Amino acid sequence: MAATLKDATAIVGIGQTAFARHLPQSEKELACRAILAALADAGIDPGEVDAFSSYTMEETDEVEVAKAIGAGDVTFFSKIGYGGGGSCATVGHLAAAVATGQATVGVAWRSRKRGSGPRPWKNTAVQLPTPGQWTRPFGLLRPADEIGMLARRYMHEYGATRDHLFNVAMACRNRANENPTAMMYERPLTREMYMTSRMISDPLCLFDNCLETDGALACVIVSAERARDCRHKPVYVHSAAQGLPSQHHGMVNYWNDDPLSGPAWTAARHLWKQADFGPQDVDVAQIYDAFTPLIPLSLEGYGFCGRGEGAAFTEGGALELGGRLPINTGGGGLSEAYVHGFNLINEGVKQLRGVSTAQVPDATTCLVTAGEGVPTSAILLRS
Amino acid sequence: MTTAPEAAAPADGLLLPVPDEDGAPFWEYAARGELRVQACTDCGRLRFPPRPCCPHCRSFDSEWRRMSGRGRIWSYVRPHPPLLPAYAAQAPYNVILVELADAPHIRLAGNLVTSADAPLDSVDPARLRIGARVHVVFTELGGMSVPRWLLEKS
Numbered sequence: 001m002a003a004t005l006k007d008a009t010a011i012v013g014i015g016q017t018a019f020a021r022h023l024p025q026s027e028k029e030l031a032c033r034a035i036l037a038a039l040a041d042a043g044i045d046p047g048e049v050d051a052f053s054s055y056t057m058e059e060t061d062e063v064e065v066a067k068a069i070g071a072g073d074v075t076f077f078s079k080i081g082y083g084g085g086g087s088c089a090t091v092g093h094l095a096a097a098v099a100t101g102q103a104t105v106g107v108a109w110r111s112r113k114r115g116s117g118p119r120p121w122k123n124t125a126v127q128l129p130t131p132g133q134w135t136r137p138f139g140l141l142r143p144a145d146e147i148g149m150l151a152r153r154y155m156h157e158y159g160a161t162r163d164h165l166f167n168v169a170m171a172c173r174n175r176a177n178e179n180p181t182a183m184m185y186e187r188p189l190t191r192e193m194y195m196t197s198r199m200i201s202d203p204l205c206l207f208d209n210c211l212e213t214d215g216a217l218a219c220v221i222v223s224a225e226r227a228r229d230c231r232h233k234p235v236y237v238h239s240a241a242q243g244l245p246s247q248h249h250g251m252v253n254y255w256n257d258d259p260l261s262g263p264a265w266t267a268a269r270h271l272w273k274q275a276d277f278g279p280q281d282v283d284v285a286q287i288y289d290a291f292t293p294l295i296p297l298s299l300e301g302y303g304f305c306g307r308g309e310g311a312a313f314t315e316g317g318a319l320e321l322g323g324r325l326p327i328n329t330g331g332g333g334l335s336e337a338y339v340h341g342f343n344l345i346n347e348g349v350k351q352l353r354g355v356s357t358a359q360v361p362d363a364t365t366c367l368v369t370a371g372e373g374v375p376t377s378a379i380l381l382r383s
Numbered sequence: 384m385t386t387a388p389e390a391a392a393p394a395d396g397l398l399l400p401v402p403d404e405d406g407a408p409f410w411e412y413a414a415r416g417e418l419r420v421q422a423c424t425d426c427g428r429l430r431f432p433p434r435p436c437c438p439h440c441r442s443f444d445s446e447w448r449r450m451s452g453r454g455r456i457w458s459y460v461r462p463h464p465p466l467l468p469a470y471a472a473q474a475p476y477n478v479i480l481v482e483l484a485d486a487p488h489i490r491l492a493g494n495l496v497t498s499a500d501a502p503l504d505s506v507d508p509a510r511l512r513i514g515a516r517v518h519v520v521f522t523e524l525g526g527m528s529v530p531r532w533l534l535e536k537s
């Protein structure tokens with residue numbers, strides 16, 4: 001039995017539905033379609049699935065999914081908390097389960113009707129007393145408001161500007177313009193559009209915010225040994241980590257010594273400690289982008305630059321194809337689809353298979369991150 | 384708090400604080416016009432949000448220490464629609480984070496207003512500035528007393 005997760009498992013199948021503002025199917029149906037597509041991609045019969053992992057703010061559960069797709073007896077299932085912070089942890093949990101013999105074929109998935117479904121922040125009945133009592137009455141209602149607060153402080157402390165945030169939005173949009181399945185495929189962005197767009201929570205404008213999407217994705221994880229017999233080149237799970245920093249408060253991380261170093265820093269320390277390579281060896285990254293300021297913060301947290309240098313890192317086309325670190329090559333949550341970051345996982349797999357619509361030549365290593373600003377997770381993939 | 388949060392929703396529709404067991408004393412002191420923060424009785428450290436146990440010395444004994452009510456703006460946002468209707472009606476308004484003079488690592492969310500009962504958009508946005516000195520006042524909202532912040536006269 002493996003004492004480490006390093007390269008012990010691989011992602012061997014990926015699947016997705018269409019992405020749109022509105023899809024007629026239910027979340028459950030979308031989930032089943034994405035999962036079956038991922039299993040077909042892997043060449044594995046659904047009856048062999050014995051592990052599931054998902055993350056919260058997901059309506060479909062493993063009971064419904066397992067019986068619909070005709071899974072076998074399931075011996076491992078987990079659901080990770082904190083919405084988008086849990087995306088990569090699904091892969092980490094399944095890798096751990098498969099590597100330790102708890103299961104043999106794991107499926108992680110995300111199905112979401114965000115475009116046509118309700119927005120979580122509109123729910124006043126479920127006003128969580130902690131920490132909502134300290135923020136919501138004052139009109140800090142939406143994730144954009146909560147992150148906007150950290151973004152303003154970040155801009156103030158480090159001289160970051162809206163142009164830096166635009167660099168992020170632009171890189172994602174450029175990649176989406178190359179990806180026919182992206183929601184923003186035929187919708188180019190210009191600096192003028194960005195600078196004159198309406199504010200959502202000043203300093204964040206419309207284009208600093210992710211899309212609202214209906215859609216589903218899934219991936220399949222098996223042991224490295226079995227992966228060699230699957231249809232596609234295995235994409236190994238090299239390292240996986242979760243991060244809940246000491247004295248962290250979630251999205252409203254306002255009550256500790258250093259609100260601008262978030263869960264990414266914690267996850268990153270563990271991720272790199274287990275890895276055979278470092279940030280300088282990452283060919284391409286898929287960085288959770290519910291909001292543009294999460295990119296400079298994550299670039300710092302995951303060690304691509306020093307503290308306070310994340311905004312400057314985005315200059316000179318660094319995030320574009322051919323730049324220092326191409327990111328979100330399918331368009332990300334800002335421009336491909338916002339499905340709580342699962343599209344970033346599948347895009348990472350596409351890059352290492354060499355089949356991305358914005359392929360980084362000879363990419364062999366990819367960092368994928370989950371939502372920064374909440375208890376998070378990340379994985380390193382290698383081919 | 385004795386009133387049910389939904390029943391106590393004020394006429395203007397702003398959300399009321401829904402205190403939990405740990406947070407209730409904050410709002411009870413606020414009702415007396417006092418800004419107090421939980422402190423460990425044993426090691427003396429302040430902590431926010433309130434919680435059952437001191438993260439430094441693990442003591443379960445705590446008291447509520449009165450703050451001067453002065454602080455500085457650490458950051459702010461100006462939310463624009465789409466918002467809940469009562470907030471949309473005042474948008475764009477400001478939400479500020481105030482680092483307390485007595486405990487800079489504690490940053491209370493609130494609103495900068497021209498007087499305790501003034502609307503959330505009453506301050507000229509040009510006057511919003513990180514580092515600006517502010518002090519607390521309290522306003523009545525649906526039977527509760529909630530903090531608001533005024534700029535110090537410079």
Ligand SMILES: [Zn+2]
Binds near residue numbers: 423426440441
């Ligand atoms: Zn103590």
